[in-house]
Amino acid sequence: MAGKTVAEKIFNAHHIDNPAGDMHVISLDAVFCHEITTPVAINDLAAKGKDRVFDSGKIMAVIDHVTPAKDSKTALQGKILRDWARRHNIKNFFDVGRNGVCHALFPEKGFVRPGYTIIMGDSHTCTHGAFGAFAAGVGTTDLAVGILKGVCAFRYPQSIKIVVNGDLPGGVFAKDLILHIIGKIGVNGATDRVIEFAGPAVEKMSMESRMTLCNMAVEAGATSGICYPDETTVAYLWPFINGQYPSKADALADYRLWLPDPDAEYDKIIEINASALAPLVTFGYRPDNVKPVSEMEKTPVDQVYIGSCTNGRIEDLRTAAGILKGKRISDSVRGVVSPATPGIFSQALEEGIIKIFMDSGFCVTNPTCGACLGMSCGVIAKGEVCASTTNRNFNGRMGKGGMVHLMSPATAAATALAGHITNSNLYKG
Amino acid sequence: MNRFSGNVLFLNRSDINTDEIIPAKYLTEISKEALKPYLLEDLVLEGFDPAKDLANRRVIVTRANFGCGSSREHAPWALEVNDIRMVIAESFARIFRQNMFNCGMLAIELPAEEIDRLFNEFSGNNATIEANLEKKILHVASDGKTAEIGFSISGFDEALVKAGGWLEFADTHY
Numbered sequence: 001m002a003g004k005t006v007a008e009k010i011f012n013a014h015h016i017d018n019p020a021g022d023m024h025v026i027s028l029d030a031v032f033c034h035e036i037t038t039p040v041a042i043n044d045l046a047a048k049g050k051d052r053v054f055d056s057g058k059i060m061a062v063i064d065h066v067t068p069a070k071d072s073k074t075a076l077q078g079k080i081l082r083d084w085a086r087r088h089n090i091k092n093f094f095d096v097g098r099n100g101v102c103h104a105l106f107p108e109k110g111f112v113r114p115g116y117t118i119i120m121g122d123s124h125t126c127t128h129g130a131f132g133a134f135a136a137g138v139g140t141t142d143l144a145v146g147i148l149k150g151v152c153a154f155r156y157p158q159s160i161k162i163v164v165n166g167d168l169p170g171g172v173f174a175k176d177l178i179l180h181i182i183g184k185i186g187v188n189g190a191t192d193r194v195i196e197f198a199g200p201a202v203e204k205m206s207m208e209s210r211m212t213l214c215n216m217a218v219e220a221g222a223t224s225g226i227c228y229p230d231e232t233t234v235a236y237l238w239p240f241i242n243g244q245y246p247s248k249a250d251a252l253a254d255y256r257l258w259l260p261d262p263d264a265e266y267d268k269i270i271e272i273n274a275s276a277l278a279p280l281v282t283f284g285y286r287p288d289n290v291k292p293v294s295e296m297e298k299t300p301v302d303q304v305y306i307g308s309c310t311n312g313r314i315e316d317l318r319t320a321a322g323i324l325k326g327k328r329i330s331d332s333v334r335g336v337v338s339p340a341t342p343g344i345f346s347q348a349l350e351e352g353i354i355k356i357f358m359d360s361g362f363c364v365t366n367p368t369c370g371a372c373l374g375m376s377c378g379v380i381a382k383g384e385v386c387a388s389t390t391n392r393n394f395n396g397r398m399g400k401g402g403m404v405h406l407m408s409p410a411t412a413a414a415t416a417l418a419g420h421i422t423n424s425n426l427y428k429g
Numbered sequence: 430m431n432r433f434s435g436n437v438l439f440l441n442r443s444d445i446n447t448d449e450i451i452p453a454k455y456l457t458e459i460s461k462e463a464l465k466p467y468l469l470e471d472l473v474l475e476g477f478d479p480a481k482d483l484a485n486r487r488v489i490v491t492r493a494n495f496g497c498g499s500s501r502e503h504a505p506w507a508l509e510v511n512d513i514r515m516v517i518a519e520s521f522a523r524i525f526r527q528n529m530f531n532c533g534m535l536a537i538e539l540p541a542e543e544i545d546r547l548f549n550e551f552s553g554n555n556a557t558i559e560a561n562l563e564k565k566i567l568h569v570a571s572d573g574k575t576a577e578i579g580f581s582i583s584g585f586d587e588a589l590v591k592a593g594g595w596l597e598f599a600d601t602h603y
Contacts, residue, residue, distance in 0.1 A: 019585050021583045036501075037456075040459055040502075045596075065456075073458065121502075137500040139500055139502035139505075139524055141502060141595050145595055151599065151603050153585070153595070188494040191520065221523065373453035375454060394446050395448070395473050396448060396452055397448055397453070
């Protein structure tokens with residue numbers, strides 16, 4: 001019998017039912033909720049007389065898309081989520097002051113573990129696969145069922161393995177790697193597939209970089225991106241698991257259960273040489289429209305945005321601040337930075353990073369998803385161009401009639417200084 | 430159970446994403462009905478005008494990877510409140526496809542050559558398609574021409590459509 005992929009092992013360990021064909025119903029270890037997609041699920045459940053939760057300890061909720069509320073409608077969305085969390089005694093509810101971008105906040109709180117199954121009404125839920133979990137974005141009906149019953153149905157997963165060899169060159173980051181991968185396989189290249197990210201370049205990555213990598217798996221259509229749990233994973237999780245395991249080695253031994261078998265069968269295996277990559281940027285309205293920065297050099301931008309579930313973590317802010325330190329951004333550019341969580345914001349304050357951003361001319365906002373999807377805190381006007389560390393360049397994404405170029409935090413910082421798209425290596429030391 | 434038939438809206442492009450189907454700025458609505466005026470508002474497709482071209486359309490025929498991007502179920506809801514309950518495409522993004530069946534609606538995948546045929550032979554102004562879910566046949570008609578095209582959906586998806594969606598199914602079964 002053939003060996004198992006990571007996703008197959010996780011599915012088998014969580015099996016509940018096989019209602020038909022290749023559809024499998026699996027049990028969920030966590031259901032994550034935010035204020036955009038959950039209120040309709042809450043109202044729907046209530047209207048059907050099913051205002052219950054399967055396990056209040058396995059539900060985590062946050063207000064993150066528009067926060068603090070910008071108008072009556074968003075205030076109501078927050079209120080519905082807040083009232084529901086109180087009503088069901090959901091202790092892990094993060095309101096204004098403690099809230100941040102869900103896919104940065106929940107890992108930071110230790111809610112994700114190797115081998116977990118997680119759903120959320122948000123396509124970038126695939127981020128949490130960085131910990132060796134199966135984490136998938138779902139719609140509101142799947143979310144409602146997850147909240148009510150703690151189960152979700154998926155096709156039994158096929159996987160694509162992407163092996164990244166070599167070392168990322170200077171000025172090239174996890175964001176450039178994932179843009180390269182999406183450009184290579186296309187926005188449809190991994191539909192209904194799980195992507196396993198493997199190889200030495202991934203093993204060397206921090207958890208933050210692995211989250212960036214897995215975050216954009218969905219932009220190639222993938223159900224989840226997965227990195228293998230290793231010493232880096234254990235070190236990140238140690239503050240949350242040190243009561244559970246006598247040593248890090250014991251934790252690692254346990255987590256190795258979730259590595260793929262050597263003879264696991266893949267739909268496809270793709271090899272990438274990281275050493276050959278250059279900094280990349282998107283053009284057009286699809287995340288697979290990718291070009292080297294050198295070919296987009298001198299493209300003028302109106303706004304630079306650094307933040308989001310893709311690139312709003314401390315490592316991203318450190319990288320950008322390293323380029324901005326002691327310099328002023330171009331007069332022609334508005335700079336907006338949004339540390340993704342209060343924890344990241346505090347850390348950046350302690351390290352002097354916030355001061356660097358402010359001295360360079362950046363506006364620092366509270367943690368929120370707002371600008372990435374054109375909802376608040378950095379919406380662009382018709383005809384404007386934004387250089388952004390976010391994940392989608394769809395038409396109208398950051399504001400109707402606007403253009404978004406996706407890039408790494410380093411490229412975004414260099415672009416803010418130059419006033420046009422440019423290579424961060426030009427601003428080294 | 431929903432009825433799946435009516436006039437066809439042809440959208441001749443692949444990779445139409447959920448931001449195009451319903452822009453994020455309308456996600457502050459908490460009722461499905463409120464999404465009605467904004468369906469396909471940001472669609473990038475030459476000659477398409479959502480203000481005129483959506484009138485009396487009940488079925489969408491389109492190309493590959495329809496519904497990619499955001500997980501928002503607001504996309505099928507925006508279709509539903511405009512009385513469009515069936516989308517026929519070469520392929521769908523996973524979450525969108527599941528959302529359609531979870532809402533008791535039909536997302537039918539046909540081979541590229543069948544989609545080509547629909548565009549080439551039936552994309553006049555008065556094309557209609559009716560799905561016979563029991564026989565798994567699409568009855569297509571336009572300008573006096575007719576065709577029958579077989580389709581398949583999984584037993585699970587069919588059960589969801591017949592149950593009126595996943596919530597009802599799951600609460601009975603699990």
